[in-house]
Amino acid sequence: MKIPHALKLRAAVEARRVLDEVTGIASVVIATPDGFEIASVARRDVEPARIAAMASSIAAIGAVVSQEAGLGRCTCITVATDNGFALVSPVHSGETSLVVNVIADADAVLAQAMYRTAACVRALEAPQP
């Protein structure tokens, strides 16, 4: 699977918008389903390559859980922690798939981050002119 260059550029723009528009977001990493980072932005030190690999594993396991439980397509996985949360959302854009990973600190509002991440997914899935 080859990721179109235009989609990589769009991913970089969308990642930046999520980081800028939601308070408390620490990093946004957009990756291929097999764990290669294609875009990332961060407010603190993170390892995008590592996060990309983990996000792809989480997304794949989430998809299997959804399937086994008969819950339809997995749209978002939330990892809630003492000091914040992580969101992992799959993206399906034509024949290309991606994974969006958002890591947020405790001052972020979960619903706001989920809403904005879903908007990011829709933007990446939207057909381009």
Place this chain on the structure above:
Amino acid sequence: MRDFKLVFTGPMGVGKTTAIAAISETAPIATEVANADTSVAKATTTVGLDFGQVTLDNGDRLRLYGTPGQSRFDFMWKILVRDALGLAILLDNSRPDPLADLAQYLDGFAGALERMPCAVGVSRLPSHPTPTLDDYAQALAARGLVLPLLAVDPRRKDDVVALIETLLMQIEVLDEEAAP
């Protein structure tokens, strides 16, 4: 009835998913996605885990887990090997440097190998006869390890069963040694 958790690891494309699917009595769980790594001619790759189950004649149950092959997923290696009773390393003799592959997985699972049995299965030996099983044995010996080495075809149920039986025999020996 006992429950055994066994883990299959090895390079991408060696046949871990195939091996588990070959013997699982339930529909195997696989987390394969499209492969974006153009250096490897493979359409899909495991990024989470494989899972299958086998019930032995004596009622013992095997839970088989497969790891992703690429080292960027080594966090999954650590998760999956936790509480496992045995580790099978699958290697592909047609890859550029199978002995380096062996070293990578011995390093990646070094902590686990201190306490759990391990067996090494080497595929494609008929078409790619070197390195030989003796070469692998020497590489293991250089690290102070003596592990069972088998020629396997991950597509063949009998070969996968032989690899698992080798692990189970080692587990039984350890159990007997630990028994008072």
